[in-house]
Every structure is written in C-alpha cells, then in structure tokens.
Amino acid sequence: MNDLLPALPMLIPLAGAAVAVLLRGNFALQRAWAFAVMLAAFAISARNLWVVWQTGQPLVFQMGAWAAPFGITIAVDLLSAFFAFMAQLVFVFGFLYALGAKDKAVRHNTFYPLFLTLATGLTGGLITGDIFNLFVMAELMVISAVVLTAISDDKYGAEAAYKYFLISSVATFTLLFGIGGLYASYGTLNMADLAERIAAAPDRPLLAASVVFLAVTFAIKSAAVPFHFWQPDFHTASPTPVSAMLSSVVVKLGVYGYIRLSTLLAPQATWLQPALIVAGVIGVVFGGLGALGTHNVKRMFAYSTLAQIGFIFVGIGWGTPAALAAAVLFTFNHALIKSAMLMLSGYLASRAPIKTAAFSVVRGTGKYAPLAGVVFFLGCMALAGLPPTNGFISKLALFQSGILAAHDRTIESTVQLWLPLLLIGVSGILTVVYSFRALMRIWWEPFEPRSPEEKVKPHGDSLLAPAGLVALCLILGLWGQPLLDLVQDVGAWVVQPERYIASIALLR
Amino acid sequence: MDLIRALAIGALFGIGLYQILRRNVIRVAIGLVVLSNAINLFLLSVGAYEGLVEAYAKAVGQRSDALPQALILTAIVISMGGFAFVLALIYVLSARYRTSDNDEVTGLSH
Numbered sequence: 001m002n003d004l005l006p007a008l009p010m011l012i013p014l015a016g017a018a019v020a021v022l023l024r025g026n027f028a029l030q031r032a033w034a035f036a037v038m039l040a041a042f043a044i045s046a047r048n049l050w051v052v053w054q055t056g057q058p059l060v061f062q063m064g065a066w067a068a069p070f071g072i073t074i075a076v077d078l079l080s081a082f083f084a085f086m087a088q089l090v091f092v093f094g095f096l097y098a099l100g101a102k103d104k105a106v107r108h109n110t111f112y113p114l115f116l117t118l119a120t121g122l123t124g125g126l127i128t129g130d131i132f133n134l135f136v137m138a139e140l141m142v143i144s145a146v147v148l149t150a151i152s153d154d155k156y157g158a159e160a161a162y163k164y165f166l167i168s169s170v171a172t173f174t175l176l177f178g179i180g181g182l183y184a185s186y187g188t189l190n191m192a193d194l195a196e197r198i199a200a201a202p203d204r205p206l207l208a209a210s211v212v213f214l215a216v217t218f219a220i221k222s223a224a225v226p227f228h229f230w231q232p233d234f235h236t237a238s239p240t241p242v243s244a245m246l247s248s249v250v251v252k253l254g255v256y257g258y259i260r261l262s263t264l265l266a267p268q269a270t271w272l273q274p275a276l277i278v279a280g281v282i283g284v285v286f287g288g289l290g291a292l293g294t295h296n297v298k299r300m301f302a303y304s305t306l307a308q309i310g311f312i313f314v315g316i317g318w319g320t321p322a323a324l325a326a327a328v329l330f331t332f333n334h335a336l337i338k339s340a341m342l343m344l345s346g347y348l349a350s351r352a353p354i355k356t357a358a359f360s361v362v363r364g365t366g367k368y369a370p371l372a373g374v375v376f377f378l379g380c381m382a383l384a385g386l387p388p389t390n391g392f393i394s395k396l397a398l399f400q401s402g403i404l405a406a407h408d409r410t411i412e413s414t415v416q417l418w419l420p421l422l423l424i425g426v427s428g429i430l431t432v433v434y435s436f437r438a439l440m441r442i443w444w445e446p447f448e449p450r451s452p453e454e455k456v457k458p459h460g461d462s463l464l465a466p467a468g469l470v471a472l473c474l475i476l477g478l479w480g481q482p483l484l485d486l487v488q489d490v491g492a493w494v495v496q497p498e499r500y501i502a503s504i505a506l507l508r
Numbered sequence: 509m510d511l512i513r514a515l516a517i518g519a520l521f522g523i524g525l526y527q528i529l530r531r532n533v534i535r536v537a538i539g540l541v542v543l544s545n546a547i548n549l550f551l552l553s554v555g556a557y558e559g560l561v562e563a564y565a566k567a568v569g570q571r572s573d574a575l576p577q578a579l580i581l582t583a584i585v586i587s588m589g590g591f592a593f594v595l596a597l598i599y600v601l602s603a604r605y606r607t608s609d610n611d612e613v614t615g616l617s618h
Contacts, residue, residue: 132579139586143593150597156615158600163616165594166528169540172590176547176583183576184554206554233616 006059006076009045009084010124010137012037017116024109034112035095038119042088045123049081053486058503060129068504069190075129077500078493079328082486083126083256086332087249090339091119093465097343098241100462102350105151105239118144118245125253129504131182132189135175138221138253142168145246149238153355160237167230171220174213181210192504195264195497202268211266215275218261222254224313225282228306232294235302236357240346240461243298247305248339255309255331258316259324264497274416277317281420283310288430297345297357297438301338304383307431308334314420315398320410322401325491329483330394333476337382337391340469343461344376348442350460353449359438364447368456372463373443375470380435382473385428390476393484395428513553520546531610533598540594544587548580555579 004011016037023030048059059081063072076084098106098115105111121141125134142165150161183189185204186197198207216227223231231251235243262272287307294300312334315327349357352365366373382389385396402421405411447456476483493499524546527539555576605613 132582136582136586139590143589146593150600155604158597158604159613159615162594162597162601162613165590165597166536166540169543169590169594170528172586173543173547177550179579180547180551180554183551183579189575236616 003061005044006048006061006127007063007074009041009048009088010074010120010127012041012044013116013120013123016041017113017120020113020116021110024113027107027109030109030112031099034116035099037116038088038092038095041119041123042085042092045081045084045088048076049078049085052076052078052081053489058500060503069188069193072133073129073190073192073504074127075192075500075503076127077503078490079256079259080127082328082332082490083252084123086335087122087126087252088119090249090335090469091122091245093339093343093469094241094245096468097244097346097461097465100464101239101241101346102459102461103239104153105148105157106241108151110151111148111239114144114148115241118148118242118250122250122253126256129191130189131179131191131194134257135172135179138175139172141250141253142172145238145242145250148242149234152237152239152242154237154239156237160234164230164234167220167227171217174220175217178210178213178217181206181213185210190504191260191264192501196501198265198268207266208269211261211269211272214257214261214265215272218254218257219279220254221257222251222309223306224254224309225279225286225306228283228287231306232290232299232302235305235342236296236299240343240349243302244339244342244346247302247342248335251305251309252331252335255312255316255327258313259327259494262316262319263324263494264500267497273317273319275317276313277416277420280310280313280317281423283307283313284424284427285310288427288434291434292430292437295359297348297359297362297442298342299357300434300438301341301345304341304431304434305334305338307427308338308383311395311398311424311428314424315401317420318402318405318411318417320401320405320408321488321491321495322404323398323491324494325487326394326397326401328490329397329487332483332487333382333390333394333473336469336473336476337379337389340375340466340473341379341383343466343469344372344379347372347461347463347466351457353454353456359441363441364445365456366443367447368458369460371467373439375463375467376439376443378470378474379466380439382470382477383435384432386432388474388477390473390480390483393477393480397484397487399425510553513549517546517550517553520549533602533608533610533613536610537591537594537598541587541591544583544591548583551576551580551583 020034058077061074121137124137128134146161146165150158185206220227284307287303290303291300312327312330315323345357348362352361382391385391411417524539524543527535
C-alpha cells in the first residue's frame with residue numbers, strides 16, 4: 001500500500017470522478033463527495049512533498065509492477081512533488097469556490113466529475129515519469145476543460161470551447177510528433193532513461209526536431225507568445241471555477257515541461273534558453289499592454305497571465321539554480337494570486353445586473369461589495385509585486401537571481417541578461433497600472449444603471465475561496481522563509497538531473 | 509517502400525494542415541482526422557526500437573516492436589473521442605451562429 005502513495009494524488013481524483021458520476025442523481029452528496037476526494041488527494045500530495053523534501057529521495061512507483069523502463073513510471077522528485085502540491089492546493093480552493101457558486105454550470109451533474117478529471121489530468125501530467133503518459137494526461141485535461149467550458153452559462157461558451165479545442169489538438173499533434181521522434185531515435189519513453197540515452201548520444205538526427213515539437217507543445221499549453229491567442233477568449237467565457245484553475249495551475253504544465261526539457265531531456269539544446277527569454281520578454285510587454293486595452297475584468301487577468309508566465313520563462317531561460325528557484329517560486333505565488341483574482345472577477349460578475357465581468361457592467365458595483373474590495377486590493381498588491389505580499393518576494397527573488405548571475409559571470413551576454421531585466425522591470429509597472437485601474441473603476445466610480453430596474457444583486461458567489469487564497473498570499477509574504485528554503489532545494493535539485501535518473505535506475 | 513511511406517506522411521500532413529486552416533468548419537474537422545492519421549502513420553513507420561526492428565513483422569517468426577502499435581491504438585482512441593466531440597461542438601455552433609464559416613464565429617471578439 002505504501003508503494004502506491006506516489007501515484008495516489010492522481011488515482012484518487014480519477015476513482016473519485018467515476019464514483020461521482022454514479023452519484024449524479026444526488027447533487028448534494030455528489031458535491032460533498034467531490035470535495036472530500038479533492039481534500040484527500042491534496043493531503044497525500046502534501047505528505048509526498050514533505051517526505052521527498054525531508055529524505056531527499058524521489059518517490060517512484062511502477063504501474064502494474066512492470067519493471068522500468070517498460071512499465072509506466074510515476075516519479076515524484078522534488079520538482080514534481082512541488083508542482084503537484086501547488087496544483088492540488090489551488091484545486092481545493094477551486095472546489096471551495098464551486099461549492100459556493102451560483103452558476104447554472106456548477107449545478108450540472110457532470111460538473112464535479114469533470115472537475116475531478118481535470119485535476120487528475122494535471123496532477124498525472126506533473127508526476128508521471130513516462131513521456132507518453134504525459135500525452136494521455138494532457139489530453140484528459142484538455143477534454144475536461146473544454147467540456148466544462150462548453151456547459152458554461154456564458155452564451156459564448158461553445159465558441160470558446162471550440163477555439164481552445166482546435167489549438168489544443170494542434171498541441172496534441174506536435175506532442176505526438178515529438179514523442180514519436182524521440183522513440184524512433186532512442187527506443188524508450190521513460191523520461192529518466194531517455195535523458196540518459198540522449199546524454200550518451202546527442203547527435204541522433206530526429207532529436208533536434210523532436211525538441212522543437214515538444215517546445216511548441218509546451219508553449220501552447222502555457223499560452224506563451226506566440227501561442228497565447230486562445231487564452232483571453234477562453235477565460236472570458238468559461239465558468240469561474242474553471243477559468244481560475246486554467247489561468248493559474250493548468251498553464252503551469254507548460255512551465256513544468258520547459259523546466260524538464262531545459263534541464264533533464266535536452267540540456268544540450270542551447271537555442272532553447274535564449275528562445276525562452278525572448279518569448280518571456282515579449283510576453284511580459286505584450287501581456288501588460290494587452291491587459292491595459294481590455295474591456296472585461298476576466299480578459300484583463302487572462303492577459304496578465306501571459307505577462308506573469310513571461311517572468312517565469314525569463315527565470316527558466318537564465319537557468320542558474322537561483323533563477324530556476326525564483327521561477328518555481330514565481331510559479332507558486334502566481335498560481336495563488338491569479339486564481340484568487342479570477343474568482344473575485346467571477347464574484348463581481350455574479351453580483352452584476354447582467355452576469356458578465358465587462359467593465360461597462362461591473363463599473364461602480366463595488367460600492368455594494370466592500371469586503372470584496374479589500375480582498376481585491378490586497379490581491380492587486382500581490383499581483384503587482386508590492387510588499388508585504390508574496391508577489392513582492394517572487395519578483396525580488398527573480399531580479400536578485402539575474403543580478404547574481406551577472407555578478408558571478410554565469411551569464412556573460414548582455415542581451416540575455418540586462419536587456420530582459422530592464423524590459424521586465426519596466427513592464428512590471430504596467431501590472432500596477434492595469435490592476436489598480438480596475439480597482440478604481442469598480443470601487444471608486446459611481447454605479448450608473450442603464451435602466452431604473454437594473455440593480456446590483458444582493459447575493460453572489462461565496463467569497464470564502466478568494467479570501468482564503470489572498471490570506472495565504474499575505475501569510476507567505478510576511479513569513480516566506482520556509483517556502484524560500486523549499487524552492488531553493490527545488491532549484492538545486494533540477495540542475496542535477498542525475499538524481500532524477502538514479503531514482504529510475506533503482507527500479508530496473 | 510520507405511520513400512512511399514515518407515511521401516504519404518508528408519502528403520497527409522500537408523492536406524490535414526491545409527484543411528485545418530480553411531474557413532469551413534466541416535473541413536476543419538476533416539483536417540483534424542487527416543492530421544491524426546498522418547501522425548499514426550509516422551509513429552508506425554519510424555517507431556522501430558532504436559531503428560533496428562520495425563513495428564510490423566515482415567517474415568514469419570520475426571518479432572516486431574509492439575510499443576508503437578500500443579501508442580497508435582491509444583492515439584486512435586483519443587482522436588476518435590476528440591473528433592466526436594468537435595463534431596458536437598460544430599453542431600452547436602452552426603445552430604447558434606447560423607453559419608459554417610469559421611470567420612463568422614466571432615462572438616467573443618466584440
């Protein structure tokens with residue numbers, strides 16, 4: 001039973017989803033069950049993170065007891081454990097929001113099973129040690145997210161789902177091409193085995209093409225430049241709990257993929273890291289400007305995700321242990337902040353006369369939601385990176401790692417270091433502009449109903465989940481040392497791929 | 509034989525990509541199917557264990573690599589589910605927007 005523990009964060013939501021389908025006749029029981037399942041999975045992923053961090057040994061599990069590299073490996077090293085913990089922590093709050101949401105989509109009897117399979121796909125993709133299993137899990141995630149959007153209350157839900165599904169299908173094909181190329185060249189699908197064989201023979205003809213295909217896949221998954229165009233449409237139309245999960249943790253599968261690609265699978269692909277820096281800087285600038293030009297709160301935060309993913313990419317592109325640690329810390333903090341902000345925009349939409357987060361409708365409605373204003377203000381501070389929130393610590397860590405790399409001369413090129421540092425520093429100010437402009441429009445401007453019978457609804461979605469997330473942001477901002485220690489260990493771990501490879505060697 | 513397979517993969521990939529970029533929603537769906545078959549053919553032709561033993565046996569008694577077949581089977585199942593779902597989505601879209609043109613499905617951009 002103990003051997004099964006590394007795989008349980010993935011298996012519990014999967015089994016729970018199947019049971020939740022059977023419970024579709026009893027809605028109250030179904031949602032209580034789904035929430036309990038998610039809590040159980042989260043408890044186990046927290047325990048896994050703790051064990052891996054304390055022992056310094058990865059947890060591994062072979063599906064069906066087939067020996068590695070033939071069976072499907074679940075390999076939970078510190079990076080996987082940390083990402084899975086982050087994903088499930090945010091998912092717990094996502095369920096909490098869904099429990100208190102007033103959407104019709106949330107009352108659909110397929111909502112909770114699909115939400116659980118979304119969590120399964122994401123967690124499975126993060127903890128699997130088998131690259132084809134990554135494809136299967138990514139597909140499960142995409143299909144769940146698309147169906148959840150298609151049943152949205154928004155009348156454009158089907159359109160958003162169609163667009164997302166088409167672009168994800170392209171990502172599926174590029175991922176399969178990458179996997180096929182790697183298998184043809186190296187004859188294995190196990191990530192550790194693959195890394196070992198690539199290091200031994202880095203000149204096989206299909207390797208470069210496969211790495212390009214994988215890089216494109218992860219760019220689409222993380223909605224990075226130039227594959228960001230699906231994200232604003234999708235997040236505007238999907239139900240709030242879903243868009244909060246997608247914008248915060250589901251895009252992080254691409255981030256995880258890039259960390260694995262640049263440190264484990266293809267460290268010799270020297271074009272990848274400069275490419276990440278370029279994509280990241282363009283993302284930061286373009287995302288910030290895009291967020292300024294939007295007319296919908298949810299759309300604004302979708303563009304903001306593009307900018308924040310850009311910061312993470314620059315960290316991965318620098319590639320030093322400190323920069324990778326900063327990127328991982330940024331990933332975690334952004335997941336908390338962005339899910340809280342999207343939940344708050346969903347809350348505003350649920351209170352507005354017409355159910356939408358467009359500025360023209362929600363303008364001035366904040367007067368009737370003072371508590372949400374406090375939470376929104378603190379969230380804006382965290383998003384813009386102002387102390388005393390966790391957003392400040394992650395931005396500080398990122399800039400510090402860049403300056404440290406210049407000081408130690410680990411990165412010599414000015415174009416790779418100072419130019420990105422300057423550009424993301426200046427564009428970071430855009431975050432302050434757009435987030436506080438939204439705050440001013442919603443809370444400070446007067447509410448002007450377009451007809452006399454238009455009134456702000458007295459009750460909306462529950463504020464518990466975003467308030468909890470923002471409280472976590474504040475706690476991690478004031479008392480961030482344990483998290484900093486943890487991400488430094490993660491950074492040290494990822495630059496030593498041999499530790500990951502050794503864990504699979506034990507299973508042969 | 510290798511050349512024919514390579515040309516077939518290239519042709520299927522080209523056709524699929526061209527159809528996916530067309531404006532008609534049905535053509536887009538057909539493009540998805542053609543593309544997924546291009547990839548299945550690619551997996552079958554190159555999927556030999558370290559380039560040595562092909563994924564399909566040619567002679568009696570020869571053992572072939574079973575893994576590409578398993579990959580293709582999984583990919584076929586997943587793409588079939590995706591295709592069915594995209595057809596359902598197209599049905600909803602064409603009923604709601606009264607069009608079969610991708611460029612007219614633009615409710616979200618204004």
